Amino acid sequence: xxxxxxxxxxxxxxxxxxxxxxxxxxxxxxxxxxxxxxxxxxxxxxxxxxxxxxxxxxxxxxxxxxxxxxxxxxxxxxxxxxxxxxxxxxxxxxxxxxxxxxxxxxxxxxxxxxxxxxxxxxxxxxxxxxxxxxxxxxxxxxxxxxxxxxxxxxxxxxxxxxxxxxxxxxxxxxxxxxxxxxxxxxxxxxxxxxxxxxxxxxxxxxxxxxxxxxxxxxxxxxxxxxxxxxxxxxxxxxxxxxxxxxxxxxxxxxxxxxxxxxxxxxxxxxxxxxxxxxxxxxxxxxxxxxxxxxxxxxxxxxxxxxxxxxxxxxxxxxxxxxxxxxxxxxxxxxxxxxxxxxxxxxxxxxxxxxxxxxxxxxxxxxxxxxxxxxxxxxxxxxxxxxxxxxxxxxxxxxxxxxxxxxxxxxxxxxxxxxxxxxxxxxxxxxxxxxxxxxxxxxxxxxxxxxxxxxxxxxxxxxxxxxxxxxxx
Amino acid sequence: xxxxxxxxxxxxxxxxxxxxxxxxxxxxxxxxxxxxxxxxxxxxxxxxxxxxxxxxxxxxxxxxxxxxxxxxxxxxxxxxxxxxxxxxxxxxxxxxxxxxxxxxxxxxxxxxxxxxxxxxxxxxxxxxxxxxxxxxxxxxxxxxxxxxxxxxxxxxxxxxxxxxxxxxxxxxxxxxxxxxxxxxxxxxxxxxxxxxxxxxxxxxxxxxxxxxxxxxxxxxxxxxxxxxxxxxxxxxxxxxxxxxxxxxxxxxxxxxxxxxxxxxxxxxxxxxxxxxxxxxxxxxxxxxxxxxxxxxxxxxxxxxxxxxxxxxxxxxxxxxxxxxxxxxxxxxxxxxxxxxxxxxxxxxxxxxxxxxxxxxxxxxxxxxxxxxxxxxxxxxxxxxxxxxxxxxxxxxxxxxxxxxxxxxxxxxxxxxxxxxxxxxxxxxxxxxxxxxxxxxxxxxxxxxxxxxxxxxxxxxxxxxxxxxxxxx
Numbered sequence: 001x002x003x004x005x006x007x008x009x010x011x012x013x014x015x016x017x018x019x020x021x022x023x024x025x026x027x028x029x030x031x032x033x034x035x036x037x038x039x040x041x042x043x044x045x046x047x048x049x050x051x052x053x054x055x056x057x058x059x060x061x062x063x064x065x066x067x068x069x070x071x072x073x074x075x076x077x078x079x080x081x082x083x084x085x086x087x088x089x090x091x092x093x094x095x096x097x098x099x100x101x102x103x104x105x106x107x108x109x110x111x112x113x114x115x116x117x118x119x120x121x122x123x124x125x126x127x128x129x130x131x132x133x134x135x136x137x138x139x140x141x142x143x144x145x146x147x148x149x150x151x152x153x154x155x156x157x158x159x160x161x162x163x164x165x166x167x168x169x170x171x172x173x174x175x176x177x178x179x180x181x182x183x184x185x186x187x188x189x190x191x192x193x194x195x196x197x198x199x200x201x202x203x204x205x206x207x208x209x210x211x212x213x214x215x216x217x218x219x220x221x222x223x224x225x226x227x228x229x230x231x232x233x234x235x236x237x238x239x240x241x242x243x244x245x246x247x248x249x250x251x252x253x254x255x256x257x258x259x260x261x262x263x264x265x266x267x268x269x270x271x272x273x274x275x276x277x278x279x280x281x282x283x284x285x286x287x288x289x290x291x292x293x294x295x296x297x298x299x300x301x302x303x304x305x306x307x308x309x310x311x312x313x314x315x316x317x318x319x320x321x322x323x324x325x326x327x328x329x330x331x332x333x334x335x336x337x338x339x340x341x342x343x344x345x346x347x348x349x350x351x352x353x354x355x356x357x358x359x360x361x362x363x364x365x366x367x368x369x370x371x372x373x374x375x376x377x378x379x380x381x382x383x384x385x386x387x388x389x390x391x392x393x394x395x396x397x398x399x400x401x402x403x404x405x406x407x408x409x410x411x412x413x414x415x416x417x418x419x420x421x422x423x424x425x426x427x428x429x430x431x432x433x434x435x436x437x438x439x440x441x442x443x444x445x446x447x448x449x450x451x452x453x454x455x456x457x458x459x460x461x462x463x464x465x466x467x468x469x470x471x472x
Numbered sequence: 473x474x475x476x477x478x479x480x481x482x483x484x485x486x487x488x489x490x491x492x493x494x495x496x497x498x499x500x501x502x503x504x505x506x507x508x509x510x511x512x513x514x515x516x517x518x519x520x521x522x523x524x525x526x527x528x529x530x531x532x533x534x535x536x537x538x539x540x541x542x543x544x545x546x547x548x549x550x551x552x553x554x555x556x557x558x559x560x561x562x563x564x565x566x567x568x569x570x571x572x573x574x575x576x577x578x579x580x581x582x583x584x585x586x587x588x589x590x591x592x593x594x595x596x597x598x599x600x601x602x603x604x605x606x607x608x609x610x611x612x613x614x615x616x617x618x619x620x621x622x623x624x625x626x627x628x629x630x631x632x633x634x635x636x637x638x639x640x641x642x643x644x645x646x647x648x649x650x651x652x653x654x655x656x657x658x659x660x661x662x663x664x665x666x667x668x669x670x671x672x673x674x675x676x677x678x679x680x681x682x683x684x685x686x687x688x689x690x691x692x693x694x695x696x697x698x699x700x701x702x703x704x705x706x707x708x709x710x711x712x713x714x715x716x717x718x719x720x721x722x723x724x725x726x727x728x729x730x731x732x733x734x735x736x737x738x739x740x741x742x743x744x745x746x747x748x749x750x751x752x753x754x755x756x757x758x759x760x761x762x763x764x765x766x767x768x769x770x771x772x773x774x775x776x777x778x779x780x781x782x783x784x785x786x787x788x789x790x791x792x793x794x795x796x797x798x799x800x801x802x803x804x805x806x807x808x809x810x811x812x813x814x815x816x817x818x819x820x821x822x823x824x825x826x827x828x829x830x831x832x833x834x835x836x837x838x839x840x841x842x843x844x845x846x847x848x849x850x851x852x853x854x855x856x857x858x859x860x861x862x863x864x865x866x867x868x869x870x871x872x873x874x875x876x877x878x879x880x881x882x883x884x885x886x887x888x889x890x891x892x893x894x895x896x897x898x899x900x901x902x903x904x905x906x907x908x909x910x911x912x913x914x915x916x917x918x919x920x921x922x923x924x925x926x927x928x929x930x931x932x933x934x935x936x937x938x939x940x941x942x943x944x
Contacts, residue, residue, distance in 0.1 A: 105826075107714050107718070107824075108824040108855075109717055110824065130720070151663055152661075152662075153663075154663075158660075158661060159660075162638075163661050165667075166634075166638065175914065175918075179914040181912060182915075185887070185891055185892035185910065186824050186890035186891070187824060187855055187891050187895065188630075188825075189635055189851075189855075189856050189895035189896055190624075190892055190894070191894040191896050192899060192910050193899060193915075193919055193937060194674070194919045194922055194923075194937070195637075195670050195674055196918060196919070198667050198670035198671070199666060202663050202666070202667055203666055207666075218722070219717065219718075219720040219721070242579050245691065246579070246581075246691075248602070248763070249691070250690070250691065291767075292764070292767050294764075295763075295764050295767060298764075350659045350662065352580040352582065352659060353580060354577075354579035355580075382659075383659055383660065384659075384660075415657070418658035418659070419658070420656065420657035420664045422664045423659065423661035423662065424663050427664055427665060435665060438657065439653075439665060440653060442647065442651040442653050443653045443654075443665075444665075446647075446653075446668060446925060446926065447665055447666045447668070450925060451666075452925075453918060454921075
């Protein structure tokens with residue numbers, strides 16, 4: 001689609017809507033809001049706007065339709081699929097000012113929050129009231145809860161507690177035409193019409209701009225046990241994962257890290273040092289949580305019995321809060337560590353968890369075939385494996401030509417194992433042209449039809465989710 | 473919309489598709505498949521068809537589009553909102569022959585099942601493998617799992633374990649145009665495109681016909697404690713509900729029954745007799761479950777402490793399996809018992825749970841205003857209150873004129889408390905013209921737009937979910 005360019009008159013009108021101090025055309029701001037954490041992409045918008053209310057967003061979207069100018073909603077800029085990149089320039093609409101926790105409802109165990117609240121801050125605020133918001137994406141210290149909803153973010157605790165979608169009850173959304181709606185009700189159950197709430201979750205800012213979020217909370221629990229298990233064989237570590245569930249345990253985290261992931265990260269972050277023996281190929285980081293320490297000890301013992309059936313080194317139990325924090329810091333920093341090490345591409349493969357060993361072997365095989373190295377880690381309990389393909393010594397040409405072929409094969413393998421392209425990062429900009437692997441033409445046309453119902457002029461976050469040939 | 477009538481040539485073609493023995497035009501069969509459990513409605517279709525494969529359904533839907541004949545998918549006929557009523561005659565498409573549990577995947581804790589499997593049978597089959605499918609609608613002995621998905625059914629265990637939607641990973645669906653798709657992947661996490669799976673769940677057979685369901689399972693737990701708490705004040709029983717959660721307990725069931733509900737049901741079912749003192753207005757039936765009896769005793773003790781702060785009679789602990797079964801039989805039979813007692817209408821109100829006392833008082837107030845009596849019971853832990861409005865001595869005219877006004881006010885109250893029309897029964901045929909209370913015109917037009925994308929000719933289950941003025 002050919003969009004109109006932003007001109008001075010439009011800038012003036014945007015200033016009239018949100019106030020002059022919240023409209024930015026300087027190169028620095030445009031650059032800052034032109035990237036997230038997706039590889040090294042930068043797409044500066046023509047103007048960055050920071051509205052303060054849903055009504056202001058409504059007015060901006062109405063103008064954008066009149067002007068035929070694209071609008072890209074932007075949260076914490078921690079995305080890994082490029083969902084918030086203003087690839088067609090136009091207006092970058094930041095939710096920075098939607099930073100309020102409106103109401104923690106201790107009676108109903110719910111919270112109403114604006115999309116620009118940092119996930120960690122939300123978790124801390126509800127924890128102070130004895131409540132628990134489980135989803136904890138690795139970027140939780142800087143990502144926005146609105147972005148979590150838009151990408152249906154997961155994190156380490158999803159294996160027991162579910163992903164973001166499982167906590168969203170109701171959303172206030174500004175639709176592309178400027179209308180403001182609530183998608184549902186503030187209830188735990190809802191069988192009232194089509195599920196607009198869940199349609200909006202994970203739609204990556206292409207169907208509307210979220211301005212309020214009502215989420216359910218759980219009562220807090222107070223105890224956990226964290227253990228790190230070193231495996232001499234990476235595929236065995238993957239196998240152990242489904243055995244733990246078969247033993248009747250649902251851990252609160254079950255994370256997988258290849259040797260390189262842990263080695264590189266220890267070099268990257270300060271103050272975390274785990275002694276690793278030669279020959280160790282992978283680690284599982286396993287947590288159980290709950291209210292009753294005795295139960296946790298029993299569960300940790302059962303887990304120990306399961307993993308000891310494999311070829312492992314001594315299990316490390318994190319016996320202090322500091323040690324626990326250090327191990328989590330290590331795990332959460334893997335993505336950044338790999339990124340700092342080399343140019344890379346990250347895939348967010350997900351399969352039924354028993355298929356993990358097959359997936360891991362297949363990824364290595366495909367890497368050998370196309371000449372690339374990969375570092376794998378992720379939420380093994382969910383079957384969600386992040387595949388970091390590192391450029392290293394690869395030629396620019398091979399990186400450009402061979403790697404996409406390899407990625408396509410990885411995704412084909414994933415889908416053949418009954419998995420799919422993305423477990424928690426979304427499709428966004430970088431994976432959209434692989435969507436044909438996960439969906440046939442009929443399904444893609446349904447999605448395109450839905451997009452057209454919500455956004456007939458295609459002005460909201462164009463160029464995302466759907467493959468290029470289905471973009472308006 | 474004016475649909476075409478079924479003629480002999482069409483019948484012959486349907487027989488060619490599914491075989492002569494699976495096409496029924498006799499009055500008895502048409503009548504049998506012309507009703508579910510919704511009040512006393514009967515809408516016989518012109519023909520009842522029982523296909524055996526997704527491909528046969530595909531062919532039938534293609535023909536229906538050509539013929540301009542409506543198709544109503546029908547499961548176990550236990551629905552309470554009339555979602556499966558062939559209100560425009562045409563073809564009643566029964567899923568009776570889709571009765572196979574295709575695969576219980578013990579490695580991944582998943583099951584692939586056809587929609588015509590009875591929910592109870594599914595739960596038993598996975599239980600034999602040490603696995604647990606939690607949703608247990610009261611009709612579980614006769615409802616189909618496909619109907620559960622289509623209505624997003626809940627049940628007593630939803631309060632801890634979630635509703636049907638929380639277990640659906642992937643669906644094979646025949647779309648209205650005859651195309652067959654899978655909506656997602658067999659993974660616990662999925663951020664790949666718009667969530668067609670969750671759009672299909674709860675869409676009441678208006679967007680496609682489900683032919684395979686992939687669901688997640690949990691490891692089974694082995695212990696539970698069941699207690700029945702009699703309250704002298706019904707509103708206090710409702711208040712106790714949110715106090716239990718505030719105490720940090722998530723019970724596996726937390727059910728509310730008004731005095732009339734329990735009295736009428738004891739007369740209706742055999743072999744269940746609970747001594748109830750004069751002045752008792754309501755009961756809470758509370759269950760905790762898990763793997764560790766000590767934990768359950770501790771939780772039951774905490775619950776006891778909470779409820780003893782209210783005006784209650786002695787708590788009854790169900791100390792044998794037989795007694796537990798009897799109490800559950802009592803609870804599950806309430807709907808039928810009320811139905812046997814009088815002509816009635818059932819509303820499926822749901823609010824944030826702390827608003828329950830307000831909802832209950834409001835319902836009684838509105839009943840007094842319009843001259844009707846109501847019997848209330850339901851899943852109080854979810855804020856889901858079934859309101860049975862009984863005709864009793866009311867005149868036919870008052871029943872017809874006054875009751876709908878009262879229902880509208882009940883729903884307005886529900887929505888003003890941040891709740892909505894249906895927690896688990898769906899909108900179907902009987903509640904569609906109240907949809908304007910829960911949704912503004914913009915949201916309803918979005919839903920209508922989605923319906924048109926999936927079913928441009930409006931042949932699949934017409935006259936459901938959306939209000940009459942938005943029906944094609």
